Amino acid sequence: xxxxxxxxxxxxxxxxxxxxxxxxxxxxxxxxxxxxxxxxxxxxxxxxxxxxxxxxxxxxxxxxxxxxxxxxxxxxxxxxxxxxxxxxxxxxxxxxxxxxxxxxxxxxxxxxxxxxxxxxxxxxxxxxxxxxxxxxxxxxxxxxxxxxxxxxxxxxxxxxxxxxxxxxxxxxxxxxxxxxxxxxxxxxxxxxxxxxxxxxxxxxxxxxxxxxxxxxxxxxxxxxxxxxxxxxxxxxxxxxxxxxxxxxxxxxxxxxxxxxxxxxxxxxxxxxxxxxxxxxxxxxxxxxxxxxxxxxxxxxxxxxxxxxxxxxxxxxxxxxxxxxxxxxxxxxxxxxxxxxxxxxxxxxxx
Numbered sequence: 001x002x003x004x005x006x007x008x009x010x011x012x013x014x015x016x017x018x019x020x021x022x023x024x025x026x027x028x029x030x031x032x033x034x035x036x037x038x039x040x041x042x043x044x045x046x047x048x049x050x051x052x053x054x055x056x057x058x059x060x061x062x063x064x065x066x067x068x069x070x071x072x073x074x075x076x077x078x079x080x081x082x083x084x085x086x087x088x089x090x091x092x093x094x095x096x097x098x099x100x101x102x103x104x105x106x107x108x109x110x111x112x113x114x115x116x117x118x119x120x121x122x123x124x125x126x127x128x129x130x131x132x133x134x135x136x137x138x139x140x141x142x143x144x145x146x147x148x149x150x151x152x153x154x155x156x157x158x159x160x161x162x163x164x165x166x167x168x169x170x171x172x173x174x175x176x177x178x179x180x181x182x183x184x185x186x187x188x189x190x191x192x193x194x195x196x197x198x199x200x201x202x203x204x205x206x207x208x209x210x211x212x213x214x215x216x217x218x219x220x221x222x223x224x225x226x227x228x229x230x231x232x233x234x235x236x237x238x239x240x241x242x243x244x245x246x247x248x249x250x251x252x253x254x255x256x257x258x259x260x261x262x263x264x265x266x267x268x269x270x271x272x273x274x275x276x277x278x279x280x281x282x283x284x285x286x287x288x289x290x291x292x293x294x295x296x297x298x299x300x301x302x303x304x305x306x307x308x309x310x311x312x313x314x315x316x317x318x319x320x321x322x323x324x325x326x327x328x329x330x331x332x333x334x335x336x337x338x339x340x341x342x343x344x345x346x347x348x349x350x
Contacts, residue, residue, distance in 0.1 A: 038082035151334035164266030196297035
């Protein structure tokens, strides 16, 4: 099976990370993976995809028709503006188009394409929450439910070391979060919530803050360490945490990768009882979901005081990650169904 990905893995951006993990998954199941970077490939990442056995095609918007094997093939993209800008051209080449919107809203360029050319051939949704939101908006452009496929984001477990940080009663208990510095990712109630965690010797470690987030959250307490984006590798960040306590200030989480990373490394999660978190976390079993600021702080304190509870949560979350949320077989099955569906559509249209 041949599949083209328009876009390229990279160090920055959720879509670039998603692309890397997805390409690894496809190659694990022997798919013939072709990549079209938009419009150049970083040499280091080129080496990595070459090692996987992928083919990278150098192209521009003007030379897409010269890419070997592209015409009539399946082309997938994750939140890539160049894909949206060239979708009409790809359709003229007979390509079957699959769009993976990582957000919970439609991009302006999406809407423009749908108005002029109708919906893509298939859509990948990472959570039922996201699917419910986007399908309502897509319906006005002729989208039908059979075009949508729930496929959890590919996640390479081998990239993460499962090594929960030990915590003895009375020792500093580190809570924190990592997010890009968009203001909607950070709640103005962050410091009041963290302050309410009833554990005297607590610390906070925050990764991804800049002037915008500091302006929204206000002065950090003396027990908090606030790091700039990419100031610390994600793996080193999780090694220092006892609890992940993410609180958003407007952004609605679709399928938060930071949650998968926490589960993979052995960091228990206390999150808002909203959005994609509800599908990722089983309350009281693989993490905690809080309905209000007080509950978020309470559950974090519970983990600080109860070693056995924290241990059970950590191992139950890891087990669910391995068996379901990050299972290559489960995720690949979803992609297989999508590919079969669009192949059938093509046959019916022929």
